[in-house]
Amino acid sequence: MTVIRPSDEYLEQPYYRHLAEGTLHLNCCNDCGAAHHPPSPICPKCRSFNTGWKPASGRATLNSFAEARHAVHPMLGPKVPYVITLVDLEEGVRLVSGIPEGMRFDLKVGMPLECKVIRFDEAFALPYFLPVGEGGA
Numbered sequence: 465m466t467v468i469r470p471s472d473e474y475l476e477q478p479y480y481r482h483l484a485e486g487t488l489h490l491n492c493c494n495d496c497g498a499a500h501h502p503p504s505p506i507c508p509k510c511r512s513f514n515t516g517w518k519p520a521s522g523r524a525t526l527n528s529f530a531e532a533r534h535a536v537h538p539m540l541g542p543k544v545p546y547v548i549t550l551v552d553l554e555e556g557v558r559l560v561s562g563i564p565e566g567m568r569f570d571l572k573v574g575m576p577l578e579c580k581v582i583r584f585d586e587a588f589a590l591p592y593f594l595p596v597g598e599g600g601a
Contacts, residue, residue: 467584468537475587478517479503483589488520488579490557499555522579524551524593527558529571551577551593561593569595 474480479502482489490499493507494514506513528550535541547563549571563569564582577593584590 467590468539469584469588472587477503480588482517482519483581483591484583484587486581486583486589488522488581488591489517490520490553490555491515492518492555499553499557501557501559520557520579521554523554524559524577524579526550526571526573526575526577526593527552528573547571549593559591559593561591563594564592567594569598571595 469475470480475484478489479491490501491503492499492515493510493512494516495512496507496510498507498509499518499520500508505515507515526549530548531545532540532548533545535544540546543565546565549561549563550558551561552558563571564580576596578596579591580594581589581591
């Protein structure tokens with residue numbers, strides 16, 4: 465599977481370290497409990513600097529999806545068309561994801577999804593969201 469791999473500097477960050485270990489974690493406020501993404505040292509809801517990391521449930525709902533017919537990067541050219549998804553996690557966070565290469569699903573906005581972390585090497589993995597019962601974790 466062809467993916468664009470972040471630099472090692474980014475892979476050292478907690479978000480990617482947790483994914484490499486096989487779990488999706490979200491940056492959360494220890495004061496108000498709000499989860500947020502992208503990660504930030506300050507809570508966007510209550511402005512607290514008391515943030516940390518918590519495992520996500522992995523449950524999500526499909527908010528939107530599109531089939532890319534033009535590659536956004538030359539490495540993705542051979543993969544066109546590919547599906548890009550926008551998912552709403554149970555924790556109130558919205559993530560951009562996709563459908564793993566070689567998988568096809570009858571997607572419908574509002575359908576329940578579950579996270580499947582796919583590892584590309586020892587230090588790099590990404591979260592994908594698949595229809596419930598179709599291979600999610």
